[in-house]
Amino acid sequence: MLIAKRFYLICFLVFLMFHLSAQNERPKIGLVLSGGGAKGIAHIGVLKAMEEAGLTPDYITGTSMGSIMGGLYSIGYSADELAELVTTVDWDQILTNKITLDKVTFEEKSYYGRYLLDFYLKDKKLQLPSGVIEGQALMELFSELTRPVHEITDFSKFPIPFTCVAANIVTGDPVDLNHGSLALAMRASMAIPTVFTPVKIDGKLLVDGGLVRNVPVDEIKAMGADIIICVFVGTDLAQEEDLKSAVKILTQSAFITSAFDAKKQLEQCDIIVRPDLNGYSTASFHDAAGILERGMTAGEQYVDIFKQLADSLKKIGPLHKVVKPEIQNSYVFDSIEIVGNKVITNDFILGKMKFKPGEEFTIEEINKRIDFTYGTQYFEGITYEIIGEKGHRVLKLKVVERPNIEFRFSYYYDSENKGGIIANATFRNVILNSSRLIFETDFSSQPKIFVDYFKYLGKKQNFALGLSGLYNKNDFPIYDTTGVRTSIYSSDYISGGFKIQSTNLQNSTYGVELNWSDIVLNPKVGVLTDNRVPNYSYQINQIKYTSTHMGAFYRFNNLNDRYFPTRGMSSDIEVTASINSNGKFIISEEIWNDYYNSLFEKNTIKGLEADIFPIIPISKKFVILSKAKLKLSSLDNSAQNITEFDFVGGFTPDLVNANEYYGAGKKEYYLANYFYGRLGAQYEIHRNIFLQAFFNLVTTDFPVTFLNPDVEMGNMWGETTRYGYAAMIGMKSAIGPIKLAVAKDHFRKGLRASLIIGFHY
Numbered sequence: 001m002l003i004a005k006r007f008y009l010i011c012f013l014v015f016l017m018f019h020l021s022a023q024n025e026r027p028k029i030g031l032v033l034s035g036g037g038a039k040g041i042a043h044i045g046v047l048k049a050m051e052e053a054g055l056t057p058d059y060i061t062g063t064s065m066g067s068i069m070g071g072l073y074s075i076g077y078s079a080d081e082l083a084e085l086v087t088t089v090d091w092d093q094i095l096t097n098k099i100t101l102d103k104v105t106f107e108e109k110s111y112y113g114r115y116l117l118d119f120y121l122k123d124k125k126l127q128l129p130s131g132v133i134e135g136q137a138l139m140e141l142f143s144e145l146t147r148p149v150h151e152i153t154d155f156s157k158f159p160i161p162f163t164c165v166a167a168n169i170v171t172g173d174p175v176d177l178n179h180g181s182l183a184l185a186m187r188a189s190m191a192i193p194t195v196f197t198p199v200k201i202d203g204k205l206l207v208d209g210g211l212v213r214n215v216p217v218d219e220i221k222a223m224g225a226d227i228i229i230c231v232f233v234g235t236d237l238a239q240e241e242d243l244k245s246a247v248k249i250l251t252q253s254a255f256i257t258s259a260f261d262a263k264k265q266l267e268q269c270d271i272i273v274r275p276d277l278n279g280y281s282t283a284s285f286h287d288a289a290g291i292l293e294r295g296m297t298a299g300e301q302y303v304d305i306f307k308q309l310a311d312s313l314k315k316i317g318p319l320h321k322v323v324k325p326e327i328q329n330s331y332v333f334d335s336i337e338i339v340g341n342k343v344i345t346n347d348f349i350l351g352k353m354k355f356k357p358g359e360e361f362t363i364e365e366i367n368k369r370i371d372f373t374y375g376t377q378y379f380e381g382i383t384y385e386i387i388g389e390k391g392h393r394v395l396k397l398k399v400v401e402r403p404n405i406e407f408r409f410s411y412y413y414d415s416e417n418k419g420g421i422i423a424n425a426t427f428r429n430v431i432l433n434s435s436r437l438i439f440e441t442d443f444s445s446q447p448k449i450f451v452d453y454f455k456y457l458g459k460k461q462n463f464a465l466g467l468s469g470l471y472n473k474n475d476f477p478i479y480d481t482t483g484v485r486t487s488i489y490s491s492d493y494i495s496g497g498f499k500i501q502s503t504n505l506q507n508s509t510y511g512v513e514l515n516w517s518d519i520v521l522n523p524k525v526g527v528l529t530d531n532r533v534p535n536y537s538y539q540i541n542q543i544k545y546t547s548t549h550m551g552a553f554y555r556f557n558n559l560n561d562r563y564f565p566t567r568g569m570s571s572d573i574e575v576t577a578s579i580n581s582n583g584k585f586i587i588s589e590e591i592w593n594d595y596y597n598s599l600f601e602k603n604t605i606k607g608l609e610a611d612i613f614p615i616i617p618i619s620k621k622f623v624i625l626s627k628a629k630l631k632l633s634s635l636d637n638s639a640q641n642i643t644e645f646d647f648v649g650g651f652t653p654d655l656v657n658a659n660e661y662y663g664a665g666k667k668e669y670y671l672a673n674y675f676y677g678r679l680g681a682q683y684e685i686h687r688n689i690f691l692q693a694f695f696n697l698v699t700t701d702f703p704v705t706f707l708n709p710d711v712e713m714g715n716m717w718g719e720t721t722r723y724g725y726a727a728m729i730g731m732k733s734a735i736g737p738i739k740l741a742v743a744k745d746h747f748r749k750g751l752r753a754s755l756i757i758g759f760h761y
Contacts (some may be wrong), residue, residue, distance in 0.1 A: 026316040027226035027313065028059065029056070029057045029229065029309075030223065030228045030229065031230075032341070033065075033069055034063060035063040035064030035065055035066050035209065035234060037232075038282055038285040039233040039282060040066050041288050041291040041292050042277060042295030042298065042572075043295060043601075044082045044086065044296075045296035046231045046273050046299040048079035049299030049300060051078065051079055051301045053303050055306045055309055055313075059162075059224065059225050061216040062165075062189070063189060063208075065521040066164075067186050067190060068190065072145060072153070074159065074160040075160075075325065077672045086292065091285040091286060094138050096250065099137060101374075101565075102558040104375040104506075105506055106503070106506065107454055107466075108375065109378045115424065119406070119407040120406055123642070124611075132572075136382070139187055139383045140367055140370065140371075142184075144363055145183075146186075147386055151386075153180055155178040155185075157303065161223060162416065164186065164189045166199070167207050167208060167212045168206060176219055177201065180202075181383075188201055189208065196208075210234070215234070215266055218268075228268065230265075230269040231275070231761060232262075232272055233275060273299070275297070314340065325689070332358060333355070333393050334391070334393055335357060336353065336394070336395045336397060337397065339399070340399040347460075348378075349397065351456075351459065351462070352369070352372055354451025370397075378429075379402055380402050384613075405428075405754065407426075409424070410758065411759070416650050416652050417652060419444060419758075420445075426438050436455075437451075437452070438452040440540070446474050448473075451470075452467075453466065453467040460504075461503055463503055465500060466501060467498055469496045472491075473492055477665065482717075483745070483748055484667065489521040490521070490522050490524040491522075492522075493518070494518045496515070498513065499511055500512055501570040507558040508555060510553065510555070512552050513552075515551075519642055520544050522541070523540075523541065540585060540749060541588060543583070543585055545640075546580075548578065549577065551574055553572070553573065553574040554572075555573075557570040559613075559615065563737040565625075566617065566684075569615060573608075573609070574609075576606055578644075579607070583597065600640055601633075604634075605634055606634045607631070609719045610628070611671055611676075613625075613626070622683050624680070625678075625680040625681065625694070626679050627676070627678040628677050629675070630704075632707060632708055636711070637712055643657060645670040645671060646669055648668070648669040648674065648698055649668035650665060651666075651752075653667075655667070659676055660696075664752075671700060674704060675699050676698045678696040679696065680696075680726075688731055688732040691729055692727070694728075696723075696724060696725075699721050700713045700721075723745075725743065726743035726744075736759050737757075739755070742754075
């Protein structure tokens with residue numbers, strides 16, 4: 001069948017060329033690349049076959065993924081370069097709305113990646129985002145790849161003239177994109193509705209061109225093509241027997257118009273290449289190598305035809321010669337031009353870009369500084385163009401500001417802390433420019449209300465003022481020596497803070513802070529009794545404690561993910577000193593009040609906390625997870641200054657001064673001086689599914705007593721060191737992270753288990 005098709009095709013092409021040669025002009029070759037999502041990677045195989053045959057197209061058109069492959073090929077990228085690109089790019093990162101955690105500025109890390117739903121208040125109306133994916137990472141890649149033609153705004157001036165097609169979502173018409181920014185045109189042509197946000201070009205709101213013109217043949221004929229080669233990787237309409245679900249019927253309905261148009265367009269093509277992509281879908285980006293191989297196979301079947309066509313054309317006239325523009329890897333800019341900002345000042349953007357006229361930028365440094373600026377979360381998107389020649393070169397930034405008011409929601413459940421719904425209201429530049437105010441509430445059985453105000457200071461925003469407040473109603477369980485919970489105290493905790501910190505680095509900060517806290521504990525389940533005197537007992541009805549601290553801190557975090565990191569490290573070092581502390585016990589037998597109240601340490605309490613959490617990659621899927629934390633304090637374990645202790649134990653600490661220890665009960669031990677160590681491994685058994693295993697220990701002995709020989713050693717139910725083991729399986733899902741864990745303390749019988757679902761507070 002293929003041999004017969006080739007024979008008739010060659011006969012037709014020979015007739016066409018003789019007809020055109022009689023008019024003393026070489027027929028022009030047009031290459032049309034259809035849309036098809038990930039299946040568009042197969043286009044590269046046909047481009048490779050044309051290169052081997054020596055056949056260069058005179059014009060290229062493309063839609064959606066075809067616009068990306070065609071656009072890059074039109075400016076000089078070879079088939080081999082495109083193949084390397086699609087098989088090495090991080091598709092998880094490119095096709096997501098989220099940048100990795102390490103690209104978020106430090107002051108925003110604690111909020112980033114914790115929410116399921118986002119809403120904006122815009123023009124006094126509550127609005128959902130216009131698409132799931134804003135595409136910052138995608139646009140950064142496009143800007144980088146297209147930098148040789150940033151100044152060429154007429155696509156007919158490309159090494160191979162090019163046009164791509166998008167759809168006007170307002171009118172339903174196809175829109176030819178053949179001028180302006182190539183990066184933006186490619187992004188518009190592939191903006192799948194509700195997945196990618198629409199793109200506005202020349203006043204038109206544009207989405208994926210595959211909705212109306214998946215095979216842009218009319219466009220290439222208008223450019224002047226005589227012989228049209230089409231690579232079709234789209235999907236024909238499904239047959240009746242395949243339409244068994246509402247989703248399939250809805251999808252078919254959306255593409256009926258496009259399918260009929262594609263059929264008409266294909267009828268005008270002279271050569272149609274249809275790679276066999278059975279088994280792959282529009283979303284199979286992680287199977288790029290397999291799709292590429294299918295494309296290569298399809299291309300190889302047409303090499304002979306392409307070669308005969310090329311040889312025949314050369315007899316009439318020379319073929320189109322492609323001269324690839326020079327790609328520079330570093331630039332010296334005389335200035336930065338910023339467009340699109342209305343509320344955010346140029347000084348804020350320039351301060352984050354750390355721009356100095358005459359400084360040399362590598363392309364990696366440009367991307368890094370844009371990531372830093374975008375990581376402030378003040379922008380929906382930042383793209384760039386490099387304009388001008390050496391001595392008059394400008395870096396043009398196009399920014400899209402995020403709406404000033406944003407509402408975010410998430411949920412969580414874990415078997416230790418039960419469940420809750422988190423509501424966040426974020427106000428940017430509302431009170432003052434270069435500021436952010438957050439109100440966050442955890443609606444649960446242990447509610448929290450948190451307020452955080454952050455104001456950048458200085459012309460370059462190299463430091464900032466922070467004010468915060470927290471109310472938390474929480475449970476404090478009391479255990480016996482076997483680890484059985486005997487009673488629960490309910491705590492009302494209020495704190496406030498003031499700090500000055502650096503903001504000139506993306507993944508670290510340092511500064512000074514002043515914090516105040518007040519806690520009140522009341523019996524909730526059972527009572528806490530003391531029966532040290534034989535035949536005599538009493539209960540503790542209430543405990544109150546207030547303290548004020550000042551301190552200095554250094555914090556670092558370049559982890560790439562909050563829940564399942566695969567690279568990076570976090571660390572936190574803080575030295576503090578109390579400047580005021582006061583406590584009070586209310587006991588059923590008043591005679592004991594004075595005794596217990598004397599147990600509060602009222603002298604200055606000095607403290608040091610240091611922790612480090614490094615990730616050690618062994619392979620792409622296997623990493624070592626380690627953690628170490630040291631807490632030293634001038635307070636001994638017999639004192640009753642509640643908030644000076646860390647509450648150690650459990651899977652998911654829910655307090656600022658809490659630390660996990662897999663194998664113990666939730667907040668089972670309260671320790672003023674201790675060392676916690678953990679060593680584990682994480683293996684990605686399938687995409688976004690992880691296995692973890694850990695050994696962990698907590699000790700009040702070495703190195704605590706080595707660093708401070710006078711410290712009073714803590715006692716964890718008869719032991720100065722406890723250790724245990726844990727195993728977990730987790731996954732990143734559409735509803736958030738999910739984790740199931742079991743752990744065992746070496747000194748106890750039985751296992752402890754935990755189920756965690758959603759975005760934990």
